[in-house]
Amino acid sequence: MRDTRLLAVWCPDWPVIAACTATGTSPHVPVAVVDGNEIVSTSAVARAEGLRRAMRKRMAESMCPELITFEHDPQRDARFFEPVAEAVEELAPGIEVVQPGLVAVAARGPVGYFKTAEQAAERIVDHVATHTGTEAWVGFADSLFAATKAAHRNVIVPPGETAEFLRPLGVHELDSPELVDLLRRLGLKTLGAFADVPENAVASRFGGPATRQHRLARGLPERPLDKRRPAPELVVTETFDDPVDRIDKAAFAAKILAERLHDGLAARSLACTRLGIHARTEHDEELHRVWRAAEPLTPRGIADRVRWQLDGWLTRERLSSGIRTLTLEPVEVVHGTALQLGLWGHDDERAVRALLHVQGLLGPDGVQVPVLDGGIGPKEQVRLVPWGDERVPLRNPDHPWPGRLARAPATLADEPADLWDAAGEEIGVTGRLELTARPQRLAVKGKAQDVIAWAGPWPVDERWWAPDPHRAARIQVQTNGQAFLLIRRNEKWFLEGVYD
Template sequence: MKDTRLLVVWCPDWPVIAACAATGTSPHVPVVVVDGNEVVATSAVARAEGIRRTMRRRMAEAMCPELVTFEHEPQRDARFFEPVAEAVEELAPGVEVVEPGVVAVQARGPITYFGGAERAAERLVDHVAARTGTEAQVGVADSLFAATKAAHRNVIVPPHRTAEFLRPLGVHELAEPGLVDLLRRLGLKTLGAFADVPENAVASRFGGSATRQHRLARGLSERPLDKRRPAPELAVAETFDEPVDRVDSAAFAARTLAARLHANLADRGLACTRLGIHARTERDEELHRVWRAAEPLTPRGIADRVRWQLDGWLTREQLTSGIRTLTLEPAEVVDGTALQLGLWGQDDERAVRALLHVQGLLGPDAVLVPVLDGGRGPRERVRLVPWGDERTPALNPDHPWPGRLTRAPATLRDEPAALRDANGGEVGVTGRLELTARPRQVTANGRTRDVVAWAGPWPVDERWWAPDAHRAARVQVQTEDQAFLLIRRDQRWFLEGVYD
């Protein structure tokens, strides 16, 4: 039977390696990469100090005062990963970049050529180390998810044994924290236990996203085998009047071409899951790379991968001229309804296609959806992200957040306001958090009204330990026909929200 397994080459702690390479930092010191206030990658030395992923930045710095911290930059990770992808491709042609730090290739070719999976893995690891000085691990399995987990453990999974390999692994290996937490509460602590749940029960209880994760736990591919062969006319190309040789110019080109490609696909009800990026330089150098995604790519996802790849090419010393022609080609497409996120239910395909079309015409930021975020103020608790992007909070909304309003206003505003007493004087806030007088009138939203009731003030005292500490106070006022949320900062009142 034909070997359909995938071979994955994984570089451990890649965000840390890329950050150290970009800054000249020694890899033998404790280093972490943070996204916001959360640790997303650690060096081996940092782990020896007890620092782990998902830890809060402040806690990590308290545990290790000499800790070196870098902000998460996917573009930097992709730029420094390009030489590694090239090194793998020298021995295993046809590699696909899954993400910076991970490449995949059909296992049959290198296994046949080198005379076995173990020999192929050994040669690839040695070659990557010799060419780039980077440590790598190799995994082989029947699906991309399983092959990646095998690479984390340096394991070669025999054909048709993927489900057996995945069975004892914990459910934390899945990429959805909300689902992982729910499975644990239900007593399903391993992938095998999750896989034993009937698929129709998972679909009816948890929905489409959990169904895809259930397929992964069973050792199946990310999607059912209903892929379509892309038509040649779906590809988009751009020939530049002036060769692109700067990263900022590349970012603009990536965004424009991504919107065009997505519009082409959306018009046909399709979405891209494998993206081919082709470039020809002014001196006729040919460049090509394929990016693979577990989920259908949004316009932002396409633009990001193109920008990362162009950054990697443009910063290579081997490139002797700028890019003259850039072509994006969908190497694999699926039904475009796979992008639906359930805003109107599972069956409203017309609304999904309409939004995809708007994003294709105007860009990914033309359609935004709210995400409930953590924070104390109403504006902090709602964050807008492009429709189709991952809707994960930057800060955990379930944390206590002392001082958070129990009821947020329906309409957010940010404009000057006034709060006056019976004599027309301004009402202030004392150092003891008391109003200087009883409010009688409020000027907000373009009108002056009599105050019939009020509540507060409530303090806003954030980052009190820092020079840029934010101190303010909020007050709710009720008039005969409306209620307002006011905030006093810098000795002035501002309208923060209107209650409908």
């Protein structure tokens, strides 16, 4: 009987290993990788100090003052993972990268060559350690989800025993925090308890995404076996006049090809679940890698994986020239309804194509979109990012942010302003945060207007620990038909925003 199991190779704490490799930091010290203010990965030494994933950065630093932190960078993770993927592929051809730090491959090849699963696992672990110096764990199981959990425990699940292996594991192993929280409140604390719930009951009560998680808990494949063989014309290729040899050029090329691949798939109501990335360099070097995804890939997901892979290839020392030809191949596709939202989210398709066209003329930074961010001042609360990049805040906008205005101005500005009293003297702000006189006239953009109302001032940053006596303050001023936000800095007034 042919072995249909999957082999997963997992490198523990990979985001930490990649960050330490990039900076020359020893991984044998307390190290954590954070995303915003939340820990996403820790070193073994940090875990020994009590640090865990999802812990707040401030709490972690209070528990371990010597903790070294790095910002989460998926591109860095992918770049340094490429040599590990190559090392695994030397013994197990046909690997697929699930994410940086994890690869999967059909088990029948390595098991058939090395005779047993145990010998295949031992040889792969030794080979990765010898050629990259990286620790790797191996797991065998009947599905990718189960093989990944087996790799996290460095165990081999015998054929047909995947469901029993998963039964005692906690529901937190599922990649759906909302569903995990709900299952716990329902008293379903293990994957086995969740698997015992009838599938039709899960589908009718929780919907499609929960049904997929239910399949995982039962040890079944991520998707039913209804995959379609992609048509050859879905493959997209781009030949560059100037070879791609820099990461910024690679990122832009990835974005354009992702749009083209999306158009071809959307026209047939398809979505990609396994993506083949092929490249040929100026010196005819052939490069190839397959990325596997549990969920159908969005155009953003396609572009990210292409960018990560190109970054890994371009930073390899043995790559002797830039990339001349880049090809994306949808190795596996499913019906487009598997992607719950539109393939471009809620964006209008014509607008998307127009924005891509403008970016093609002006470059990736030629089109920017706002992202709501955290902060006290109006300018801190809005950040512009290139269109197509991930729209995530650097600081949580839902935090309290003491001193933030209840209503931010509709239009931001930064130019000098004048505020006078009835005698025509400039108005200042005292050390007690009081105006030196009643505002009567305001001049902005070369136009003077009568002041009919005002509010404030409010401190911007009191800096009670610093010797600087010039504290900033804001004031709202209303004239006939308009309202303005002013800020006093270094004994001068500046227009910071205009209200509608």
